[in-house]
Amino acid sequence: MARTKQYNEDEVLEKAMYLFWKNGYEATSMQMLEKEMGINKFSIYSSFGNKHGLFLESLKRYKCQVNDVLQKFKNGTSGVKDIKQFFYDSVSSNFKNEHLKGCFVTNTYNEFSETEDELIKAQMDTFMHHLKSIIIEKLKMDPTKTEATVLKQANFLLLAKHGLAAAARVNTTQEIEDYIEMTFKNI
Numbered sequence: 001m002a003r004t005k006q007y008n009e010d011e012v013l014e015k016a017m018y019l020f021w022k023n024g025y026e027a028t029s030m031q032m033l034e035k036e037m038g039i040n041k042f043s044i045y046s047s048f049g050n051k052h053g054l055f056l057e058s059l060k061r062y063k064c065q066v067n068d069v070l071q072k073f074k075n076g077t078s079g080v081k082d083i084k085q086f087f088y089d090s091v092s093s094n095f096k097n098e099h100l101k102g103c104f105v106t107n108t109y110n111e112f113s114e115t116e117d118e119l120i121k122a123q124m125d126t127f128m129h130h131l132k133s134i135i136i137e138k139l140k141m142d143p144t145k146t147e148a149t150v151l152k153q154a155n156f157l158l159l160a161k162h163g164l165a166a167a168a169r170v171n172t173t174q175e176i177e178d179y180i181e182m183t184f185k186n187i
Helices: 009-023 030-037 041-048 051-075 080-095 104-111 118-139 147-167 173-183
Strands: none
Touching: 009 030, 009 041, 009 051, 009 104, 030 041, 030 051, 041 051, 051 080, 051 104, 051 118, 080 118, 080 147, 080 173, 104 118, 104 147, 118 147, 147 173
16 A cells, blocks of 8 residues: 655645755755755655656746746737836846745756756756747737847847846846846847
8 A cells, every 4th residue: 555645745846946946956965855845855756756856847846836927928918018027027036035046947047058968958948949939929019120130139138038037146136127128228
């Protein structure tokens, strides 16, 4: 007979997600996970396979959490104004919780950029492709933009979003707001 779990997987996954977000994958040890999640290694392995499996589930959990922001962005009808608002919305949580800086996806993207981890890369590529497609959709709302301009601006804005997420780890609210305003000055 299988043992009944003495913990809620959603709750422990949430705790793991925040720990990975704060520290990154490599700097988060199994001992840290056990302590933060309040369960032992056997339970982690039983529910998530291993640290890597837990990390992948944490990324999925994060993407579900930011889905509301992405949906608001996708549903907007104001083109470039929607993109600018998305930039503001995506960093607003950084200043509510001083322990979580930057975007978990961008932090992961930076940490894993030099590795051969295909599962992580697939998660990042899917997220970035989706974000870029929304940006392109918003830019196309301006009928004066050529296809080439839309693509160049989309590439620029995607890179600017990466920069914004990285800057949000260390910069002040005013510096972040100035960055956003300057980014959109000529878009």
